[in-house]
Amino acid sequence: MEKIKGKIHIVKENDVNTDLIYAGKYTYEILTPEEMGKKTLEDFEKDYYKKLNVNDFIVSGTNFGCGSSREQAVTCFKGLKSGGIIAKSFSRLYFRNAVNKALLVIEQREFVDYIFSKENGENLDIEVDAENGVILCDGKSFKFAPLSGQAKEIFDAGGLAEYTKRKLAAM
Amino acid sequence: MGKTLIQKIIEKNSGKRDVKTGEIVFVKPSIVLSHDNSADISKTFEKMGPKKVFDPSKIFIALDHEVPPPDSKKALNHSIIREFVKKYGIVNFFDCGEGICHQVLPEKGLVEPSTVVFGSDSHTTTHGAFGAAGIPVGRTETASLWALGETWLKVPESFKIIINGEAPKNVFPKDVILYIIGKIGADGATYISVEFTGDYVNRMSIGGRMTFCNLSAEMGAKNAIIPVDDVTRSFLRGRFNKEYEPLYADKDAEYAKVIEIDVSKLTPQVSKPHKVDNVSPASEARGTKIDLFFLGTCTNGRTEDLEIAAKILKGKKIKAGTRLLVYPASKEVLLECLDKGIIKTLVEAGGEINTPACGPCLGAYGGVLAPNEKALSTANRNFKGRMGCSENTEVYLASPATVAFSALHGEITEYQGD
Numbered sequence: 001m002e003k004i005k006g007k008i009h010i011v012k013e014n015d016v017n018t019d020l021i022y023a024g025k026y027t028y029e030i031l032t033p034e035e036m037g038k039k040t041l042e043d044f045e046k047d048y049y050k051k052l053n054v055n056d057f058i059v060s061g062t063n064f065g066c067g068s069s070r071e072q073a074v075t076c077f078k079g080l081k082s083g084g085i086i087a088k089s090f091s092r093l094y095f096r097n098a099v100n101k102a103l104l105v106i107e108q109r110e111f112v113d114y115i116f117s118k119e120n121g122e123n124l125d126i127e128v129d130a131e132n133g134v135i136l137c138d139g140k141s142f143k144f145a146p147l148s149g150q151a152k153e154i155f156d157a158g159g160l161a162e163y164t165k166r167k168l169a170a171m
Numbered sequence: 172m173g174k175t176l177i178q179k180i181i182e183k184n185s186g187k188r189d190v191k192t193g194e195i196v197f198v199k200p201s202i203v204l205s206h207d208n209s210a211d212i213s214k215t216f217e218k219m220g221p222k223k224v225f226d227p228s229k230i231f232i233a234l235d236h237e238v239p240p241p242d243s244k245k246a247l248n249h250s251i252i253r254e255f256v257k258k259y260g261i262v263n264f265f266d267c268g269e270g271i272c273h274q275v276l277p278e279k280g281l282v283e284p285s286t287v288v289f290g291s292d293s294h295t296t297t298h299g300a301f302g303a304a305g306i307p308v309g310r311t312e313t314a315s316l317w318a319l320g321e322t323w324l325k326v327p328e329s330f331k332i333i334i335n336g337e338a339p340k341n342v343f344p345k346d347v348i349l350y351i352i353g354k355i356g357a358d359g360a361t362y363i364s365v366e367f368t369g370d371y372v373n374r375m376s377i378g379g380r381m382t383f384c385n386l387s388a389e390m391g392a393k394n395a396i397i398p399v400d401d402v403t404r405s406f407l408r409g410r411f412n413k414e415y416e417p418l419y420a421d422k423d424a425e426y427a428k429v430i431e432i433d434v435s436k437l438t439p440q441v442s443k444p445h446k447v448d449n450v451s452p453a454s455e456a457r458g459t460k461i462d463l464f465f466l467g468t469c470t471n472g473r474t475e476d477l478e479i480a481a482k483i484l485k486g487k488k489i490k491a492g493t494r495l496l497v498y499p500a501s502k503e504v505l506l507e508c509l510d511k512g513i514i515k516t517l518v519e520a521g522g523e524i525n526t527p528a529c530g531p532c533l534g535a536y537g538g539v540l541a542p543n544e545k546a547l548s549t550a551n552r553n554f555k556g557r558m559g560c561s562e563n564t565e566v567y568l569a570s571p572a573t574v575a576f577s578a579l580h581g582e583i584t585e586y587q588g589d
């Protein structure tokens with residue numbers, strides 16, 4: 001897999017919940033991932049999505065994505081073609097949904113602490129090597145554990161929908 | 172080394188022996204739950220290219236999240252689901268008015284102890300009240316489960332939470348579990364299977380147990396379980412009529428944490444905005460003016476919840492200028508409450524009775540907040556904007572008793588018991 005190059009955007013909070021990422025009032029409207037993208041973090045900051053260019057990363061604190069099972073809180077980032085999320089930790093369900101939707105989610109406390117401690121970390125350039133588990137940013141390198149096993153198989157297939165499709169076709 | 176309850180349940184439902192914590196295994200569910208999100212799930216499902224669902228009797232769908240539908244988009248959602256149900260012969264479909272998925276599933280005898288219930292809803296943890304592993308998954312995963320009839324799980328570590336003591340008469344299971352969440356934190360049990368035991372838990376009703384397991388999602392738990400006992404058996408009798416094998420943790424099972432709690436001196440608790448683990452004694456929030464009081468949801472919309480509220484409100488009126496919304500959790504609950512005169516009491520006190528469903532809990536319809544309003548609710552989440560508006564709104568969570576008693580005063584007021 002190619003290295004992903006983008007910029008970082010900081011959501012300097014813990015427990016960023018799924019209601020904040022993708023408001024409940026939209027969950028039963030059938031929207032395309034691109035339309036969902038425009039709702040991203042709307043209750044955190046109006047028009048937040050405008051900041052996020054292709055391959056950009058969100059950097060956030062602990063328990064990112066806690067709350068509901070709503071997958072749109074993952075899909076909205078896919079709709080924006082975001083590089084992924086780097087957080088100190090993720091809620092279990094968010095992590096699982098991300099794997100199932102092939103959104104790159106990385107747990108790396110040290111990196112987040114480093115970025116949070118900087119005066120002006122917003123918009124720094126970042127390069128992520130998901131295959132080998134390396135983040136390059138601000139002249140520093142941070143390692144993380146890349147996906148493995150079942151989760152990697154699903155991610156590499158492009159998500160669980162594609163994975164299941166292949167499995168069904170092979171049955 | 173002995174095994175935890177979740178290890179035993181996973182072994183039983185994966186056909187594997189001696190599963191280790193951290194190991195990945197494929198598990199077969201006894202039932203797969205979903206709700207209004209089934210419209211979207213059905214689209215993903217059909218894109219996967221299956222010819223049929225894995226077992227039409229093991230898919231459960233209840234319409235509850237936007238009932239009755241407030242606009243044509245949501246009505247369309249429901250009609251897509253009804254079509255799907257017909258096309259694939261789904262047996263356990265419950266249309267609008269039947270109630271909230273987590274209430275209807277056990278009421279209809281569809282939760283089997285010692286099995287795995289996967290659900291496309293984060294409060295699927297509720298079904299641990301019946302000795303099952305209720306595990307939340309996302310929509311894509313639900314579609315995949317409909318097609319394949321199995322998915323993978325990482326065998327989780329477990330916490331054992333032992334709760335002892337006799338609670339004061341103004342303290343309810345909701346207060347106890349809010350207190351626990353305040354202690355453990357919103358991510359304190361992430362990836363963890365929680366086992367509740369202790370004499371307080373043993374005496375708790377099925378409703379209280381559901382409240383416990385439901386709210387465990389708010390400390391990040393993968394699932395939460397209360398082992399089968401006579402309370403479980405008496406609820407299941409006449410509903411679940413097949414043989415089942417109750418499972419129990421071994422005495423020497425290994426826990427990541429053992430937490431002991433004594434409830435004998437506990438006071439009523441509230442969870443303050445905008446995080447569920449922002450818990451304090453209700454007395455500390457005393458005097459907070461409230462616009463909307465909300466009795467209902469899968470956390471506390473059962474007969475015993477509405478009954479305690481009715482007892483407090485009987486012959487009285489809620490504070491002028493406030494509203495009291497009542498959403499019974501199911502048709503069965505509504506009928507019971509009608510029989511017992513609970514509904515009459517609540518209406519006379521100023522309550523608005525609604526169709527059994529989720530209501531404004533998720534902020535999509537049915538009594539959402541206006542800017543600058545505050546709600547006191549029996550639900551399980553108080554995130555910013557959760558009740559449909561994020562412009563200077565606040566949601567507080569408490570027990571049905573605290574909500575009812577506070578409604579008389581128009582502000583958060585500690586219920587002292589009668």
Ligand code: SF4
Pocket residue numbers: 236271272273292294468469470528529532533550551
């Ligand atoms: S009542 Fe609220 S928490 Fe329960 S299922 Fe409905 S929306 Fe979710």
